Amino acid sequence: MDSSECGGGMTIDTARTTNLQGVEDHAPGVRIEAAGSSPEAAVVNLAGLYAGRHWAARTTERRFSYRHTALGDGDLTLRRSRIDGFIRGSIPPSDEYIVQWLTAGRGIPDVAQDRVPMAGDVPMLFPTAREFVFEYEDYDQRIVHMSRRLVHEVADELFHTGDVPDLGLDHLRTLDAGAVTRWRNGLALLSHELQAGGVDTLLWHNLTRASAAAFLRMYPPTVSTLPxxxxxxxxxxxxxxxxxxxxxxxxxxxxxxxxxxxxxxxxxxxxxxxxxxxxxxxxxxxxxxxxxxxxxxxxxxxxxxxxxxxxxxxxxxxxxxxxxxxxxxxxxxxxxxxxx
Missing domain, CATH: 1.10.10.60 (Homeodomain-like)
Known part of the structure; x- marks a missing residue:
């Protein structure tokens, strides 16, 4: 089972978020589950996870169904979102850094400004520094959420960025293939640790920081580094x-x-x-x-x-x-x- 899928216990048209106990001084664990077969319920449940506005969903040629799952802690969650159907909505600015990619289906992360469609299995960073409007259809999506605190701490360690409000990441940057491979390898280790030890281990804490470092190798800060x-x-x-x-x-x-x-x-x-x-x-x-x-x-x-x-x-x-x-x-x- 994919660790970002979180497992069973699902009921139709429900959403559940659970805070789990984390390592002392580390972020508490998080588990999110939402699934169902109603476009209206998908809008309510999924928009609520992203503080979304003006969301709408409808059926396509397939019978409508949705499933969104997440597992991790307050600094990093591995997620999977699947919809047989069409969904569109606005997501407001956020402190989180969110990387996502499709393993099936079609999607445009920002139809209002960038209008760049997803390309197969290639990661793309959401433009979370501003509001954006997405459209996805009949898709299977993997998502990684990282907290601002985690990413900025690691950015300062790697690039000496200091305490800056914005790292200046280019979400449309052409990614280096080697950096993407290291990112995927890091996520595989995180997934394994979720299954083996959960989020209450020192190894999980270290792996989340390593994943943030791999993310910053894909999307290096353009903010002026400290002299x-x-x-x-x-x-x-x-x-x-x-x-x-x-x-x-x-x-x-x-x-x-x-x-x-x-x-x-x-x-x-x-x-x-x-x-x-x-x-x-x-x-x-x-x-x-x-x-x-x-x-x-x-x-x-x-x-x-x-x-x-x-x-x-x-x-x-x-x-x-x-x-x-x-x-x-x-x-x-x-x-x-x-x-x-």
Whole structure:
């Protein structure tokens, strides 16, 4: 039996979620079961699992049935979703990272914006940083949910991303075949441990972190990594200042705010930035903001005011000066990035 299928005890048109006891200081276990033969019940039960809106389901040439199962803990669950029928709905932004792939059927994860259909057995990351609208038909889907806490902790260990709100993962990235193989191998180990020991073992805890690492090899963060100088021993105050800048880059910020976050005087934070990074705190803030703008422009559809609105959102009040700084940093104007 597939471990993400969770097993029997199912009744028609029901949904059940169970919290199981986990390892001390680790996330509690989770078991989810939903199954039935009614399109209306599928909408109620499945939309509830994803805080979905405007869901609808209907029959196709097949007799309608659905089954959604999950097993894992609060940091990672292995899931399987099967529907003989058609289903569509909106899923709001979420802190979870969700990778899914089809072993049968058809599906488009985002019909409102990306419109990229699923390709066979190839994994695809849901764009959970924003709302998206999916459509699937007569499908068998495998899904892995990972918590933001788990993924961001591992990302900091691997890529020194710091405490950032967004890793900048490209959900439409062309995946490296070797990275996908390592991801699948890790999931196989997780599946085996679910059957052998469950979620209350140290091995499960270690395997979830290894799976998050494999996920980040498929979808590496594009957020600016922390400078190597910040990671050296004795640089705790500098790191606190840099991490504060990354986390609050979209907010109004002056040197005094950065100094306070690091527990330094204004002169002290200026000196430590200049000595270790060769630039002022405000110049470092500008670099981070420019990187955020570029990443956002690369993901947007071109519109008349896209550049201006994105620039203002990241703290650039004067669009002309922003464009000049952007050209210096990246060798092209922001409108060029947007069109490409």
């Amino acid at each position: 190597p100088a910040v990671l050296l021993p004795g640089r705790d105050r500098l790191r606190a200042a840099v991490e504060y800048i990354h986390e609050h880059a979209a907010e109004p910020m002056g040197v005094s705010v950065i100094a306070r976050a690091a527990g330094l005087s204004v002169r002290g934070v200026q000196e430590t930035f200049q000595r270790n990074l060769g630039q002022t705190p405000m110049r470092y803030l500008q670099t981070v903001r420019l990187d955020r703008v570029r990443r956002e422009l690369q993901q947007l559809n071109p519109t008349a005011d896209a550049v201006g609105s994105v620039a203002r959102r990241w703290g650039f009040a004067h669009v002309g000066r922003f464009s000049a700084a952007y050209k210096t940093a990246f060798g092209e104007y922001p409108h060029t990035t947007l069109r490409n």
